[in-house]
Amino acid sequence: MSQDQYTQQDPTQQHSQPGSGDQTVEYPGRTRDLDVQPDHGEHTYRGSGRLEGKKAVITGGDSGIGRAVAIAFAREGADVLISYLESEETDAKETARWVTEAGRKAVTVPGDIRTEEQCRAIVDRAAQEFGKIDVLVSNAAYQMSQDGGIDDITTEQFDRVMKTNIYAMFWLVKAALPHMEAGSSIITTSSVQAFSPSPHLLDYATSKAAIVNFTKGLGHNLVERGIRANSVAPGPVWTPLIPATMDEKKLESFGAQSPMGRAAQPAELAPFYVFLASQESSYMTSEVLGVTGGSPIT
Numbered sequence: 564m565s566q567d568q569y570t571q572q573d574p575t576q577q578h579s580q581p582g583s584g585d586q587t588v589e590y591p592g593r594t595r596d597l598d599v600q601p602d603h604g605e606h607t608y609r610g611s612g613r614l615e616g617k618k619a620v621i622t623g624g625d626s627g628i629g630r631a632v633a634i635a636f637a638r639e640g641a642d643v644l645i646s647y648l649e650s651e652e653t654d655a656k657e658t659a660r661w662v663t664e665a666g667r668k669a670v671t672v673p674g675d676i677r678t679e680e681q682c683r684a685i686v687d688r689a690a691q692e693f694g695k696i697d698v699l700v701s702n703a704a705y706q707m708s709q710d711g712g713i714d715d716i717t718t719e720q721f722d723r724v725m726k727t728n729i730y731a732m733f734w735l736v737k738a739a740l741p742h743m744e745a746g747s748s749i750i751t752t753s754s755v756q757a758f759s760p761s762p763h764l765l766d767y768a769t770s771k772a773a774i775v776n777f778t779k780g781l782g783h784n785l786v787e788r789g790i791r792a793n794s795v796a797p798g799p800v801w802t803p804l805i806p807a808t809m810d811e812k813k814l815e816s817f818g819a820q821s822p823m824g825r826a827a828q829p830a831e832l833a834p835f836y837v838f839l840a841s842q843e844s845s846y847m848t849s850e851v852l853g854v855t856g857g858s859p860i861t
Contacts, residue, residue, distance in 0.1 A: 574823060575823045575824055575825065578602065578825060578826075578827075578828050578831075599801070601626075601627065601801050601802055601803075601828055601829050602828040602829065602830045603627075603630045603631040603634055603661075603828075603829045603830055603833075604631050604634050604635060604829070604830035604833055605634060605661060607830060608631075608634060608635050608638055608830060608833065609638065610635070610637075610638030610639040610640065610665070611639065612639065612640050613639045613640070613837060613841040613842075613843065614636055614639035614640045614641040614697075614698070614837065614840055614841060615639070615640030615641075616640060616641075617636075617640065617641040617642075617697040617698055617840070618641065618642050618644075618689065618693035618694070618695055618696055618697050618698070619633075619636050619641045619642070619643050619644070619696075619697065619698040619699075619700065619840065620643075620644045620646070620685065620686070620689045620696055620698070620699050620700065620735075620739065621633050621636070621643060621644070621645050621646070621700040621702055622645075622646045622647075622676060622685070622700065622701055622702050622703035622731070622735065623646070623647065623702040623703030623704065624643070624644075624645025624646060624647060624655070624658055624700075624702070625645060625647035625648075625651045625654035625655040625657075625658055626651065626654040626658070626802060626803050627800065627802030627803060627829050628702060628752060628797065628800060628802065628829045628832050628833070629645065629647075629658070629700075629702045629703070630654070630657075630658045630661075630829065631829035631830050631832060631833040632700060632702065632832070632833050632836045632837075633645055633658050633661070633662055633669075634658070634661045634662065634665070634833070635833035635834065635836065635837050636667075636698070636836075636837065636840065637661065637662040637665035637666075637667040637669075638665045639837055639841070640667070641667060641697075641698065641840075642667050642668035642669075642670075642692075642693055643662050643667060643668070643669055643670070644669075644670040644671075644672060644685070644688065644689045644692065644693070645658055645659065645662075645669070645670070645671055645672070646671075646672045646673070646674065646676060646685045646703065647671070647672075647673055647703075648673065648674075648675060649673040649674065649675075652673060654803075655671050655673070656671070659671050668692070668693075670688065670689070670692045670693075672684065672685050672688050676703055676727060676731035676734075676735070677723065677726035677727055677730070677731065679730075679734045682731055682734035682735045682738055683734070683738045685735065685738075686735065686738035686739050686742065687738075689739075689742070690742045695742050695743070695744065696739050696742045696743050696747065697743070697744075697746075697747050697748070697840075698747065698748050698749075698750065698840040699735060699736065699739045699743070699747075699748075699749045699750070700750045700751075700752070700836060700840075701731070701732040701735055701736070701749070701750070701751045701752065701774075702750075702751075702752040703727060703731065704727060704728050704752065704767075704770075705723055705724050705727040705728060705767075706724065706764055706766075706767035707720055707724075707767075708763045708764060709763055709764075709765075710763050712762045712763065712765050713765055716765060716766050720766065721766050724766045724767055724769075724770050725766075725770055728767070728770035728771070728773075728774065729770050729773050729774065729777070732751060732774060732777065733777070736749060736781065740785075740788075740790070743788075743790055744789075745788060745789025745790065746789060746790075746842070747789075747790045747791075748790070748791050748792075748793070748839060748840050748844075749778075749781065749785075749790065749791065749792040749793075750792075750793055750794065750795065750836055750839045750840060751774050751777070751778045751792070751793075751794040751795075752774070752794070752795055752797065753771045753772075753774045753775045753778070753794045753795070753796040753851060754767075754768070754771040754774075754796055754797060754798075755796055755797065755798045755799075755853065755855045755858050755860055756768035756771045756772075757771035757772040757774065757775045757796060757860070758772075758775075758796070758859070758860045758861065759858065759859075759860075760772075771796075774794065775794060775796070775851055778792050778793065778794040778849065778851070779849040779851075780849075781849075782848035782849030782850070783848075783849055785848075786848065791839075791844070791845075791847065791848040792848060792849065793839045793844070793847055793848060793849070793850045793851070793852065794850070794851045794852070795832065795835050795836060795839070795851075795852050795854060796851050796852065796853045796854065796855065796860050797827065797832055797854050797855065798821050798826075798827060798853075798854065798855030798856045798858050799817055799820070799821055799826040799827065799856070800826060800827045800828070800829060800831075800832060801817075801826045801827070801828055801829070802829060805817060805826075820858075821855065821856035821857060821858055822856055822857030822858060823856035823857055824856075825856070826856075827854065827856060831854070832854055835852050835854055838852075839852070
């Protein structure tokens with residue numbers, strides 16, 4: 564795994580290649596089931612008060628990028644609500660533990676965000692617990708690799724991808740806006756797949772392209788309210804979702820297509836969310852930050 568993330572080192576060697584053909588797990592995947600544990604910054608991220616007093620909502624906050632962002636936000640001074648699937652309760656509790664260890668309030672809300680009611684419930688709980696929402700991170704996503712491309716994508720799968728990745732984002736933003744003041748920030752998680760789609764992830768890539776377009780338009784839409792909207796577009800990242808949705812052959816080479824030759828660890832994504840949530844990025848809206856290991860997002 565990594566050394567201290569603040570120590571200068573060769574980025575191509577900072578983390579080992581995690582994928583192997585013997586650690587496929589059932590969807591949605593739990594962190595403890597992985598042979599190679601992701602690095603969420605538990606032992607490396609150091610905060611500096613950049614989000615002091617802020618209240619944040621993170622969907623998919625139980626594991627992967629969501630957990631790394633929750634840990635980073637808490638160490639920067641934010642209280643955090645995380646939403647997650649009920650089957651990932653163990654991971655959610657672990658994320659909440661790291662948030663509380665940072666001295667911040669952790670709120671956990673289980674449920675499937677494929678319904679507008681659940682998205683409203685998440686926002687209502689945040690408003691009840693925090694009184695406001697300063698940062699909304701729409702991060703939860705669903706994918707399922709299909710080697711046959713469109714021929715193997717069922718209507719049921721397509722609907723699940725779109726409801727989880729796009730509809731939920733739309734519902735969450737609409738529900739959260741009345742609780743957000745000028746200076747607040749909305750951050751979406753898009754993907755390099757939005758720009759360079761893989762045939763086996765056709766529906767997922769399509770949803771990520773929609774997220775990019777939605778975020779860019781939303782940022783312009785909210786300028787007069789003083790609320791910013793930006794997106795982080797990761798390349799391959801080692802999370803439980805990967806071995807839960809890809810076959811053994813793809814796992815063996817996962818991340819190798821990146822110019823850096825490896826997948827990212829969630830801890831390497833979290834600082835970009837902190838930047839977009841903080842006042843440091845006050846002159847940025849409708850932007851997409853590519854964290855892809857060198858793959859272009861144009």
